[in-house]
Amino acid sequence: MTHQQLMALLPFMELATASIVIILLIAFRQGHTIIQIIGFLMMCLVIFTMWYVRDVLPQAIMPLLIVDGYGALFTGLIIFCVLVVGLFSYIYFEEREENPREYYILIFLSTLGAAILTISRHFISFFIGLELLSVSLYALIAYLRTRNNAVEAGIKYLLLAALTSAFLLFGMALIYMDTGSMDFSIIAKKLDSSSPLFIAGFSLIMVAVGFKLALVPFHLWAADVYQGAPPPVASFIATVSKIGVFAVLLRFAQELHLQSNHSVMTIVSAIAILSMITGNILALRQQNIKRLLAYSSIAHFGYLLVAFLPGNSRGVEAAAFYLIAYAVTILIAFGVMILLSAKDKDADSLSVYRGLFWEKPFVAVVLSVALLSLAGIPLTAGFIGKFYVLMAGVEQQAWLPVIVLVVTSVIGLYYYLRIISTLFSDVAVVIQKEKSLHPFFYAASYAALVVLVMMLLGFGVVPSIIIPGIKQFLLIGN
Amino acid sequence: MILVWLIVVLLSGGMLCWLIARWNPMAAKWIALFAVLADLAILMNIWLQYGRGTHTSTDTWMIQYQTAWIPSFGISFHVAIDGLSMILLLLTFFLGTLAVLCSWKEIHNRTGFYYFNLLWTLAGISGVFVALDLFLFYFFWEVMLVPMYLLILIWGDKNRRYAAYKFFIFTQAGGLLMLLSILSLYFTHGAKNGTYSYDYFSLLNTQLEPATAKWIMIGFMIAFVIKLPMVPFHSWLPDAHSEAPTAGSLILAGLLLKTGAYGIIRFVLPLFHQAAVDIAWWAMLFGVIGIIYGAMMAFAQTDIKRLIAYTSVSHMGFVLTGIFAFREIAMQGVVMQIVTHGISTGALFVLAGMIKERLHTRDIEKMGGLWTSMPAMGGVAMLFTMASLGLPVLGNFIAEFLILLGTFQANVLLTVLASTGLVFSALYSLRMMQKVFLGPTTSGDKLTDITARELIILATLSIAIVLLGLYPQTVMDLLSYRLH
Numbered sequence: 020m021t022h023q024q025l026m027a028l029l030p031f032m033e034l035a036t037a038s039i040v041i042i043l044l045i046a047f048r049q050g051h052t053i054i055q056i057i058g059f060l061m062m063c064l065v066i067f068t069m070w071y072v073r074d075v076l077p078q079a080i081m082p083l084l085i086v087d088g089y090g091a092l093f094t095g096l097i098i099f100c101v102l103v104v105g106l107f108s109y110i111y112f113e114e115r116e117e118n119p120r121e122y123y124i125l126i127f128l129s130t131l132g133a134a135i136l137t138i139s140r141h142f143i144s145f146f147i148g149l150e151l152l153s154v155s156l157y158a159l160i161a162y163l164r165t166r167n168n169a170v171e172a173g174i175k176y177l178l179l180a181a182l183t184s185a186f187l188l189f190g191m192a193l194i195y196m197d198t199g200s201m202d203f204s205i206i207a208k209k210l211d212s213s214s215p216l217f218i219a220g221f222s223l224i225m226v227a228v229g230f231k232l233a234l235v236p237f238h239l240w241a242a243d244v245y246q247g248a249p250p251p252v253a254s255f256i257a258t259v260s261k262i263g264v265f266a267v268l269l270r271f272a273q274e275l276h277l278q279s280n281h282s283v284m285t286i287v288s289a290i291a292i293l294s295m296i297t298g299n300i301l302a303l304r305q306q307n308i309k310r311l312l313a314y315s316s317i318a319h320f321g322y323l324l325v326a327f328l329p330g331n332s333r334g335v336e337a338a339a340f341y342l343i344a345y346a347v348t349i350l351i352a353f354g355v356m357i358l359l360s361a362k363d364k365d366a367d368s369l370s371v372y373r374g375l376f377w378e379k380p381f382v383a384v385v386l387s388v389a390l391l392s393l394a395g396i397p398l399t400a401g402f403i404g405k406f407y408v409l410m411a412g413v414e415q416q417a418w419l420p421v422i423v424l425v426v427t428s429v430i431g432l433y434y435y436l437r438i439i440s441t442l443f444s445d446v447a448v449v450i451q452k453e454k455s456l457h458p459f460f461y462a463a464s465y466a467a468l469v470v471l472v473m474m475l476l477g478f479g480v481v482p483s484i485i486i487p488g489i490k491q492f493l494l495i496g497n
Numbered sequence: 498m499i500l501v502w503l504i505v506v507l508l509s510g511g512m513l514c515w516l517i518a519r520w521n522p523m524a525a526k527w528i529a530l531f532a533v534l535a536d537l538a539i540l541m542n543i544w545l546q547y548g549r550g551t552h553t554s555t556d557t558w559m560i561q562y563q564t565a566w567i568p569s570f571g572i573s574f575h576v577a578i579d580g581l582s583m584i585l586l587l588l589t590f591f592l593g594t595l596a597v598l599c600s601w602k603e604i605h606n607r608t609g610f611y612y613f614n615l616l617w618t619l620a621g622i623s624g625v626f627v628a629l630d631l632f633l634f635y636f637f638w639e640v641m642l643v644p645m646y647l648l649i650l651i652w653g654d655k656n657r658r659y660a661a662y663k664f665f666i667f668t669q670a671g672g673l674l675m676l677l678s679i680l681s682l683y684f685t686h687g688a689k690n691g692t693y694s695y696d697y698f699s700l701l702n703t704q705l706e707p708a709t710a711k712w713i714m715i716g717f718m719i720a721f722v723i724k725l726p727m728v729p730f731h732s733w734l735p736d737a738h739s740e741a742p743t744a745g746s747l748i749l750a751g752l753l754l755k756t757g758a759y760g761i762i763r764f765v766l767p768l769f770h771q772a773a774v775d776i777a778w779w780a781m782l783f784g785v786i787g788i789i790y791g792a793m794m795a796f797a798q799t800d801i802k803r804l805i806a807y808t809s810v811s812h813m814g815f816v817l818t819g820i821f822a823f824r825e826i827a828m829q830g831v832v833m834q835i836v837t838h839g840i841s842t843g844a845l846f847v848l849a850g851m852i853k854e855r856l857h858t859r860d861i862e863k864m865g866g867l868w869t870s871m872p873a874m875g876g877v878a879m880l881f882t883m884a885s886l887g888l889p890v891l892g893n894f895i896a897e898f899l900i901l902l903g904t905f906q907a908n909v910l911l912t913v914l915a916s917t918g919l920v921f922s923a924l925y926s927l928r929m930m931q932k933v934f935l936g937p938t939t940s941g942d943k944l945t946d947i948t949a950r951e952l953i954i955l956a957t958l959s960i961a962i963v964l965l966g967l968y969p970q971t972v973m974d975l976l977s978y979r980l981h
Binding site: 425490 | 565566567569570607636639640643647658665673674677680681
């Protein structure tokens with residue numbers, strides 16, 4: 020391994036070190052606050068290193084990994100999400116019944132898995148990354164193990180994830196049998212696109228990927244897991260885990276030029292259409308915000324697949340922008356939920372939010388902006404994201420998915436508006452919230468929300484502050 | 498640049514209202530009033546500078562301003578006004594001022610946030626009237642939606658949630674279809690000419706296949722006729738109008754509906770001329786259906802605000818018919834109708850709001866004989882009822898007369914049918930007048946007649962409608978900036 024390759028891998032090594040550092044800190048009996056601060060600094064360090072080594076990119080570490088602009092962009096987004104999730108975790112876990120310290124080990128391990136996914140160019144690293152991501156998630160979902168829903172959610176996720184991993188391996192084996200390689204670029208060279216073996220293999224891989232992204236028909240776990248998992252973990256699943264998996268799917272498709280393969284694209288557009296319809300319709304009558312966000316995320320990844328269909332640079336840009344907008348939005352939504360959660364009960368029922376605007380205007384406005392962004396209303400990044408995706412779809416003349424996208428967004432509008440109208444409704448329920456114990460971390464969480472909202476509005480009003488950046492990153496290594 | 502200020506004044510005024518109301522709700526009202534008046538003054542100034550006398554030169558744009566916004570997509574911040582935009586903007590700020598004034602007493606709670614929403618709605622509407630970049634147009638089209646939704650949702654009547662949802666979802670459905678059309682136009686244009694742009698002027702000379710043009714136009718048309726509204730897309734309108742607070746109804750009827758008509762005139766006709774000619778007969782037919790259907794529904798209503806809402810459906814039918822007659826005289830009538838309907842229907846909603854403040858009901862069965870206790874209000878109501886049914890001397894007569902004159906050249910049968918709408922309008926107007934102000938008194942309480950503030954509002958509206966009836970040339974002059 021050359022010096023430059025080592026440099027390129029440095030951020031990922033730091034990420035791996037982070038979990039070890041946390042283990043050591045626990046061994047030396049350090050408190051939650053110290054662990055939180057060290058963890059936060061480690062993540063900042065990762066981002067800083069990423070920026071520092073940007074000039075040596077792209078670097079391929081044969082045969083498993085390739086660190087290029089694409090990987091750096093998605094890893095950066097993942098680390099950013101973890102920073103925010105970590106910050107919100109402090110106030111949440113400090114007040115809960117479980118010892119919070121091991122939580123950070125699992126979070127960082129899981130992040131490492133997601134980060135590896137974004138830079139993998141080989142089935143082995145794909146699989147390792149995915150397993151690293153899932154295995155930590157089993158424990159994270161059931162972290163508050165005395166709560167009934169949590170254990171149920173953890174088991175459900177464990178069983179289904181194990182099952183789909185088997186599918187993934189089988190799919191990889193089939194493609195290996197067909198092409199004799201597990202390296203993406205070699206597969207691309209040897210691939211006979213109409214080979215039934217390859218189609219079968221890809222479909223099996225899609226089962227595993229679809230499970231992770233909660234796409235229909237592999238979405239059955241989503242609502243239960245979102246509901247059972249602690250809100251910081253749910254936000255982690257919604258952002259980090261999905262970004263990582265989507266990144267590897269996109270890279271796999273780009274390398275193999277899957278978009279020109281008609282039967283593969285039929286499968287993908289069918290999944291996209293089903294996800295958009297099912298997600299939006301199931302969310303309509305939900306009274307539990309976590310479940311509602313779970314169903315809406317199904318729909319949103321359906322939208323994202325529309326950007327996946329063209330397979331040109333515009334599609335990739337659209338997907339990257341959409342993921343950024345979506346991640347910021349969903350972090351805000353869960354952040355608000357965490358701030359409102361009472362000690363023994365998460366703020367996941369819609370009734371908690373009734374009249375919130377008149378009680379806590381700041382939090383309610385923040386949440387409304389996030390919901391409007393999810394609904395794709397202008398002035399928010401969600402609108403530009405949806406616009407970008409539609410643009411990619413219309414350019415490709417993929418009329419059916421595009422029209423389904425439009426129609427289902429209108430359906431989706433209903434449930435976002437329902438939450439907003441609850442926020443603004445008259446009967447105010449006073450939220451019992453004892454005086455905050457950790458003023459500094461509460462202030463930090465509020466500050467994080469402010470920053471996120473500024474990003475959401477900033478990207479929505481002046482998207483040109485970020486689009487050139489995305490384009491530049493995606494060009495590195497292409 | 499001055500056009501940008503028009504919008505910025507409203508946006509920042511709204512923010513200021515919201516922030517300041519925490520300490521002093523009274524100040525919020527004055528800020529709101531001041532912001533709208535400032536815009537009105539700026540616009541008057543532009544009008545006096547550019548818009549006087551009949552215009553003859555070829556450049557119809559008074560002021561243009563363009564700057565890059567999202568260059569990688571070919572999106573620019575391009576705003577401009579011509580005569581049509583000027584007329585609609587004047588209407589916007591005129592009615593905007595009155596909207597602020599008529600909420601002065603009506604809104605007691607959450608004043609600051611109320612004026613925030615009011616001003617942001619107005620900002621979105623003025624943005625729609627000046628935008629010349631299709632992306633920007635769509636942007637403003639959506640911006641006016643959310644605050645209007647909140648106005649209905651928070652300060653509306655009993656059934657407000659349902660009305661607010663319906664309003665938002667109908668409009669958004671149309672809006673998204675329009676967005677699809679905008680994107681298709683963008684790519685078709687880009688593929689032909691090599692430059693990808695959302696700019697109105699570069700899209701104007703796109704050569705489209707007839708079939709493509711038809712589909713793209715349908716996307717635009719659906720968005721606009723939902724707003725207009727055209728039967729059968731009108732069902733959001735009675736709910737939204739009747740549940741909204743008075744100022745909300747005023748803005749909805751006076752301005753929001755006009756964005757639909759404006760969209761057709763500004764975008765559909767120039768961009769897809771041939772396709773529009775092809776559907777002209779159908780559009781006129783649906784316009785006539787709207788005229789008759791709206792009038793009949795209005796006759797059957799017992800809720801006074803729903804009644805007025807249905808008269809809007811009927812009047813906007815004239816607009817649709819007039820536009821698709823493709824005669825210059827009809828188009829002049831359409832613009833007149835846009836202005837006079839904004840004023841007369843707005844006034845009727847204001848009156849309905851005042852009655853509701855006093856009687857706490859919208860049911861006309863429970864009203865009656867109000868003239869005895871409120872003669873002044875009765876007089877004004879009579880004036881606007883007469884305006885609504887198209888009595889000469891008042892603005893609406895000119896508008897409808899011109900439209901029918903134009904459509905007669907295009908299609909005799911439909912014009913005859915449309916004229917029956919005038920008879921129906923007499924029916925529903927007189928019925929409303931009789932039920933509310935004449936007949937035996939039902940309410941025993943002593944009712945106060947209009948106050949000084951209400952007098953100002955109603956007097957301004959009355960003067961405007963009479964002036965437009967006697968001297969419509971002002972509007973025609975401004976319109977010469979567009980049609981020649």
